Amino acid sequence: DIQMTQSPSSxxxxxxxxxxxxxxxxxxxxxxxxxxxxxxxKAPKLLIYDASNLxxxxxxxxxxxxxxxxFTFTISSLQPEDIATYYCQQYHNLPYTFGQGTKLESK
Amino acid sequence: xVQLVQSGAEVKNPGASVKVxxxxxxxxxxxxYMHWVRQAPGQGLEWMGRINPNSGGTNYxxxxxxxxxxxxxxxxxxxxxxxxxxxxxDTALYYCxxxxxxxxxxxGTLVTVSS
Numbered sequence: 001d002i003q004m005t006q007s008p009s010s011x012x013x014x015x016x017x018x019x020x021x022x023x024x025x026x027x028x029x030x031x032x033x034x035x036x037x038x039x040x041x042k043a044p045k046l047l048i049y050d051a052s053n054l055x056x057x058x059x060x061x062x063x064x065x066x067x068x069x070x071f072t073f074t075i076s077s078l079q080p081e082d083i084a085t086y087y088c089q090q091y092h093n094l095p096y097t098f099g100q101g102t103k104l105e106s107k
Numbered sequence: 108x109v110q111l112v113q114s115g116a117e118v119k120n121p122g123a124s125v126k127v128x129x130x131x132x133x134x135x136x137x138x139x140y141m142h143w144v145r146q147a148p149g150q151g152l153e154w155m156g157r158i159n160p161n162s163g164g165t166n167y168x169x170x171x172x173x174x175x176x177x178x179x180x181x182x183x184x185x186x187x188x189x190x191x192x193x194x195x196x197d198t199a200l201y202y203c204x205x206x207x208x209x210x211x212x213x214x215g216t217l218v219t220v221s222s
Contacts, residue, residue, distance in 0.1 A: 043214060101151045
């Protein structure tokens with residue numbers, strides 16, 4: 001199975017900050033990577049697919065980049081509603097695997 | 108719009124089985140894979156498997172092989188996930204998620220395994 005390692009596991013940031021989360025795959029996954037946002041008590045929401053494509057309706061302050069084994073997710077200017085846990089997921093090989101999550105908290 | 112509505116919460120004894128349903132609307136049900144993902148309390152997301160609603164073909168994570176069965180009823184655009192030989196560590200929120208766009212997940216079904 002492909003292992004997905006996210007870092008950091010948690011971080012604190014202030015409104016307006018630029019926030020970056022990384023995801024490392026244990027083998028080449030091309031650009032077959034999703035990024036999800038999950039708020040407490042809610043289902044995950046897809047933000048980014050194919051590593052860098054913004055899902056319909058998602059604000060442009062969210063972006064993704066990378067290919068192969070190293071990926072980056074960025075919030076350009078943190079908003080209060082962005083406080084959540086973020087997950088990467090590879091869909092290059094079955095089983096589709098998730099990173100362990102990054103909990104973003106308000107500073 | 109794409110919408111997935113799951114069945115209600117379940118409480119099961121250890122060793123029992125549970126069957127969760129996921130009714131799809133707003134898109135062509137047979138055109139997109141349906142995935143099942145679970146989340147134990149306070150934990151991360153775990154992919155369980157997927158079903159091709161058109162053919163009925165399935166792929167399961169090795170961890171669940173032999174205990175999970177994913178099926179579908181195309182006449183009512185509904186997918187099912189059955190998990191057998193339940194243990195306490197199967198207590199989790201179970202989600203269905205379609206590959207249709209825009210991406211949609213069900214609201215989650217809480218399965219509690221307790222004697």
